[in-house]
Amino acid sequence: MEKFLTLSAIAAPLLRDNIDTDVIIRIDRLVGGRPDELGKYAFELLRYLPDGGENPDFILNLKPYRRAQILLAGANFACGSSREPAVWALQQMGFRCVIAPSFGDIFFANCFQNGMLPIVLDRPTVEAIAAEVEADPEHGFVTVDLEKQTIVSPSGRKIRFEIEPARREALLAGLDEIGMTMSREAEIAAFQARDRNRRPWVYR
Amino acid sequence: MGRTLFDKIWHEHVVADLGNGVALMHVDLHLMHDLGGGPGLRTLAEKGYRVRNPELTFATADHAVSSAPGRTEDTNPVGGRLLRMLREASASNGIRMFDLGSDGQGIVHVIGPEMGLSLPGMTIVCGDSHTCTHGGVGALAFGIGSTELVHVLATQTLVQRKPRRMRVTMDGTPHAGVTPKDLILHLIGLAGAAAGSGFAVEYAGPAIRALGVEGRLTICNLSIELGAKIGMVAPDDATFEYLADRPMAPKGEMWDRAVTHWRRLNSDDDAEFDREVRFDADALAPQVTWGTSPEHVIAIDGRVPDPDGAGDAGRRASMRAALEYMALKPGAPLEGLPIERVFIGSCTNSRLSDLREAARVVKGAKVASRVRAWVVPGSTGVKRAAEAEGLDRIFRDAGFEWREPGCSLCVGANGEMVEPGARCVSTSNRNFVGRQGPGARTHLASPVTAAAAAIAGRLVDVRKLGMEPWKNS
Numbered sequence: 001m002e003k004f005l006t007l008s009a010i011a012a013p014l015l016r017d018n019i020d021t022d023v024i025i026r027i028d029r030l031v032g033g034r035p036d037e038l039g040k041y042a043f044e045l046l047r048y049l050p051d052g053g054e055n056p057d058f059i060l061n062l063k064p065y066r067r068a069q070i071l072l073a074g075a076n077f078a079c080g081s082s083r084e085p086a087v088w089a090l091q092q093m094g095f096r097c098v099i100a101p102s103f104g105d106i107f108f109a110n111c112f113q114n115g116m117l118p119i120v121l122d123r124p125t126v127e128a129i130a131a132e133v134e135a136d137p138e139h140g141f142v143t144v145d146l147e148k149q150t151i152v153s154p155s156g157r158k159i160r161f162e163i164e165p166a167r168r169e170a171l172l173a174g175l176d177e178i179g180m181t182m183s184r185e186a187e188i189a190a191f192q193a194r195d196r197n198r199r200p201w202v203y204r
Numbered sequence: 205m206g207r208t209l210f211d212k213i214w215h216e217h218v219v220a221d222l223g224n225g226v227a228l229m230h231v232d233l234h235l236m237h238d239l240g241g242g243p244g245l246r247t248l249a250e251k252g253y254r255v256r257n258p259e260l261t262f263a264t265a266d267h268a269v270s271s272a273p274g275r276t277e278d279t280n281p282v283g284g285r286l287l288r289m290l291r292e293a294s295a296s297n298g299i300r301m302f303d304l305g306s307d308g309q310g311i312v313h314v315i316g317p318e319m320g321l322s323l324p325g326m327t328i329v330c331g332d333s334h335t336c337t338h339g340g341v342g343a344l345a346f347g348i349g350s351t352e353l354v355h356v357l358a359t360q361t362l363v364q365r366k367p368r369r370m371r372v373t374m375d376g377t378p379h380a381g382v383t384p385k386d387l388i389l390h391l392i393g394l395a396g397a398a399a400g401s402g403f404a405v406e407y408a409g410p411a412i413r414a415l416g417v418e419g420r421l422t423i424c425n426l427s428i429e430l431g432a433k434i435g436m437v438a439p440d441d442a443t444f445e446y447l448a449d450r451p452m453a454p455k456g457e458m459w460d461r462a463v464t465h466w467r468r469l470n471s472d473d474d475a476e477f478d479r480e481v482r483f484d485a486d487a488l489a490p491q492v493t494w495g496t497s498p499e500h501v502i503a504i505d506g507r508v509p510d511p512d513g514a515g516d517a518g519r520r521a522s523m524r525a526a527l528e529y530m531a532l533k534p535g536a537p538l539e540g541l542p543i544e545r546v547f548i549g550s551c552t553n554s555r556l557s558d559l560r561e562a563a564r565v566v567k568g569a570k571v572a573s574r575v576r577a578w579v580v581p582g583s584t585g586v587k588r589a590a591e592a593e594g595l596d597r598i599f600r601d602a603g604f605e606w607r608e609p610g611c612s613l614c615v616g617a618n619g620e621m622v623e624p625g626a627r628c629v630s631t632s633n634r635n636f637v638g639r640q641g642p643g644a645r646t647h648l649a650s651p652v653t654a655a656a657a658a659i660a661g662r663l664v665d666v667r668k669l670g671m672e673p674w675k676n677s
Contacts, residue, residue, distance in 0.1 A: 016525060017518040018397055018497040022636040027617045031239065031268055032282035045638045050624075074518035076398035076431060079497075080636060082333040084349035101518075102398050105367075105433040106333055106347050113351035123516065164365065166226055177351075178251070181359045184220055184228060188256075188361055191219040191230055199216075201454035201462045202232045202326060204259060 002115035003174035004146055007096055009069035011142040011154075012060055013130035019073060020080035021107060025089040027081075038085055039092025060093075064137040070144065072130045073100035075123065078107035087114045097144050099126055099151070112167050115174065117146060119161045129153050146172060206472025208369050209438050210404045213344040213469065217327050225366045231260070232326040234356050235312045236299070238265040239617060240331035242289030244353045245297060253358040258298035260360060262321060263290055265304060266311045271549075271580045271612040271620060273605070277304055280618045308451070310583020310609040313337035313551035317421060318585050320450025324439035324466040329356055333428045334551045334633065340421035341447065342439030342469055344404075347428065367434065368478035370403040371471070374411035376486035380673045381666040383561065384419035385553060385631065385650035387411065388426040389491035389501045395481055397499035400432025403479065406471060407437050411485040416675075417446040418557045425552045426633055429498040438470035490666055492538050493635045493648040495526030500635070502538065504653065504665045510534035529637055530645050531625075538647075538663050545628035546577035546658040547640070548604075548651050550614035553631035554582030557675065558651040559590050563598045565655040565669065571603035572661025578605045580612040604658065616641055629657040 029041040046058050054061050060068070071090070077100040078086055087110045090098070096116060101123040103111075111118045121129075132154040133140035143152040146168060151159040170177070181188075196203050207215075220228040236244065241263050248255065255261060268283030269275065278284035287304070294301040302308030308319050312330055316322035316338050324342035329335060331353045338345035352362055374387055392399075405427050412420065420437045427435025444463050447453050454462050489503035500523070502508070511523035511534065527534065548554070548562050559581065571577045579599050581587035587609055590596055596606045612620050614632035621641025622628045628646050631654050635646040647663065656666045 015518050015521065017522040018499070020497075020634070020636045022634065022639050026638060026642075027239075027267075027615055028619070031617050032285070045642060050643075074522065076401065079397060079431060080333065080428070080634060082331055082335075082347035082349050084351060087349075102401050102431075105401055105431070106349060106428075110349035110351070113349060123518065127517065164226070165224060166222065177363055178253070178355050178358055181228060181355065181361055181363065182253075184361075185359075187220050187228070188230070188359060192360075195230065199325075199462075199465065201323070201458050202260075204452065 001174045001176055004096065004115050004117050004171040006143065006145045007069060008141055008143040010064055010067050010140050011070040011072050011129065011133050012065040012068035013072040013133055014059055015072065015074045015127065015130055017074040018076045018079055021078050021083050021086040021104065022080055024078060024086040025083065030083060030085050035085065035088065038089035042089040042093045064140060067094065069094050069096050070142050071095050071098045072126055072133070073098055075101040077103050079104035082106040084110045087111055087116050091116060101126055112170065113177065115171065117144065117171060121159065121161060125159060205476060206474035208471040208475045208477065209406050209436060209469055210344065210369050213325050214366060216325065219361055222363065227364060227366065228361050229327060229364045231329050231356050231360055231362060233321060233328045234261045235316055235328065235330040236261065236263040237267055237312045237330070237332060238269065238283065238286045238290050239267040240350060240353055242286055242293050244331065244350060244357060245293035247354050248357045251354065255297045255299065255357050257360040261299045263294045263299055263301040264309050264312055264315055265290065267611045267615065267617040269304065269610045270618055271607040271610045273607055275608045283618050305584065307585045307588065310585065311551045311554065311611055313425065314554060314582030314586065317341050317417065318450065318583055320447055320453030323447065323453065324443060325469050329362065333433070334425055336427040336433060336435045337421050337425040337551055339424035339427065339434060339436030340417060341443055342436060342466065344434060344436065346433040367402055367404045370400060370405045370479040370481065371477040372405055372407050373409035373480070373482040374407065374485050375409050375482065376411055376484045377414065378411065378485045378488055379667060381490055381652060381669070381671040382488050383650040383652060384415055384422040386488060386491045387485055388423045389493065389498065389648065390488055391483070392426065392430050392498045393501040394483060395430060397429060397497050398431040400427060400430040403432045404434035405430065405432045407435065412437055416557065417443055418555045421555070422552055426498065429633055439466050490650060490653050492653065492663060494530060494532055494538060495523065496529055496635055496637050497522065497526065498635060498648060500526055504539055504663065506538070508532050508534055508536045508538065539665055541627070541663045542574065543629050543657055543662060544575060544626040545622050546575055546654050547613040547628055547630040547632065548578065548654050549580030549582065549612055550632035551582065552633045553651045554580060554586065556586050556589050558631065559595050561675070562651040562655040563595045565652050565666065566602045566604065566659065567598050569602055569659045571658045574661045575658050577603065577658040578607055578613065580607045581609050583609050613640055615639065629654045629663065
């Protein structure tokens with residue numbers, strides 16, 4: 001997995017609540033589609049007009065935000081389906097970090113499997129960062145430092161964020177969770193041996 | 205201090221405590237479907253791993269198979285490719301699969317309980333967010349992404365953070381025409397679509413106890429729409445009766461031993477929850493969504509809310525966009541709104557009791573000429589049982605299409621979609637933008653409300669039809 005250390009990039013505000021995973025990537029792009037072509041279909045119903053042309057009103061189509069790598073989002077971002085391609089689609093669009101008041105739980109977990117950093121900040125703080133960005137989008141740079149757990153807003157304001165220690169370490173080191181669990185095979189085998197006596201009906 | 209139902213099941217599955225509330229958890233049952241199963245097994249092989257416990261892994265095809273009457277696996281060609289990929293990979297890895305035409309084929313969250321695969325106290329995962337459904341039999345069940353899916357295949361475990369615990373208590377007795385779907389939609393409207401984020405939810409109280417298992421499955425199914433990836437109901441005699449003699453349920457002495465174990469799975473009287481929500485079901489009206497989030501829900505006799513009255517900017521923005529997409533105005537009534545499509549199906553509401561209740565509304569009537577109405581049974585087992593009771597005749601005689609089991613119009617992964625701009629009353633779980641097809645306008649509702657809308661050609665209040673109270677098995 002790709003490491004996440006620090007990131008200094010344009011941030012794009014998309015503050016509407018409840019942006020769901022179906023909006024991030026439609027299921028028909030996952031069925032029979034190519035996993036490396038998800039980026040161009042990310043947010044497709046918002047990003048493109050029915051005739052296939054770009055929607056000039058959609059914020060991620062606006063010039064400075066086309067190079068954004070940080071997404072400032074509304075509450076319950078990426079609620080809905082468990083589809084991990086929602087993370088891949090955002091990554092292929094260039095995003096490496098999403099900052100929101102809350103996330104869909106499954107998307108939140110999927111981010112950490114892919115080197116994407118989801119940060120939870122309260123709504124007024126997310127809105128304040130967005131306001132700073134919107135004041136001068138060409139210079140709307142936000143810096144995220146995972147090691148120090150800080151965000152620096154465009155005006156230079158420093159904001160601390162919380163992240164679970166194990167997930168922080170895994171992102172910093174780019175650790176592979178499956179490999180780590182495989183090293184615990186003896187514990188898994190011992191659990192199953194005990195459990196087979198206690199709950200034999202589970203093992204069919 | 206007492207322990208919650210969740211705590212008891214969690215504790216039984218900890219393989220290793222990784223500190224800070226993180227644990228390596230054993231997975232008792234892994235269900236796979238056509239969309240994620242084949243690709244997951246391929247990734248596993250590419251990484252050089254093998255399936256650690258194929259006997260704890262089961263597969264079926266639901267997402268991408270056509271629901272057209274007389275379908276074959278290639279009616280939807282892309283679905284056929286995914287199905288064969290899953291079939292071949294399952295066979296070569298020793299995984300049992302419920303293939304097209306067999307009783308166990310169907311929506312993965314319908315067949316789990318129906319086949320007796322999903323049992324109380326089990327940890328159950330599937331690469332689908334509606335895995336929370338299985339909590340209706342008292343299991344700890346949740347959806348996972350594709351990397352976690354490979355993790356489960358390789359290790360039969362998952363690294364999980366212990367969520368906080370929420371209890372939702374539903375008091376009272378719902379009015380006739382008010383169904384389990386209405387109870388859970390009302391809760392999502394009341395608490396919000398992010399209320400359950402970071403929580404495992406336990407549903408309790410007299411209105412839950414009075415429900416049969418299928419109603420509890422419907423309630424737990426929409427936990428993810430409340431923001432919670434886990435929802436559960438403590439198992440009781442109704443659960444045990446429902447599961448007894450199911451094909452994959454334990455038998456004889458093993459069954460007795462299991463039931464003894466399961467009877468301990470409930471929240472202690474002095475168990476504490478991090479959050480409590482309570483409401484009375486007595487006064488509830490049938491619920492219908494007006495917008496593009498399940499929290500955009502009102503009573504059928506209510507009026508579409510005004511975004512200007514909503515609390516904060518994000519919420520107002522979400523509501524405004526929803527009104528525009530749904531072509532509705534603040535203050536407008538939902539009752540009487542003309543509709544073009546009806547979908548009775550999905551892992552929320554496609555079980556036998558759902559079809560029986562909908563059939564009671566449909567019997568002897570005709571689908572309105574402006575409406576195209578579908579019934580998609582949740583599984584081959586449900587379809588055959590419904591046909592044995594003559595339910596298919598009731599639907600067909602009224603002008604419904606009686607189709608083959610799968611996810612179908614809930615998600616459109618098989619190419620079946622609602623036309624742009626058309627209004628669909630759907631018994632499914634998500635009214636997201638474009639969920640049922642680009643431009644499609646979804647109104648989530650119960651099977652009886654959907655059935656009544658098909659007949660009337662518009663949204664109606666089923667309480668006016670003089671219905672009997674909801675029954676389920």
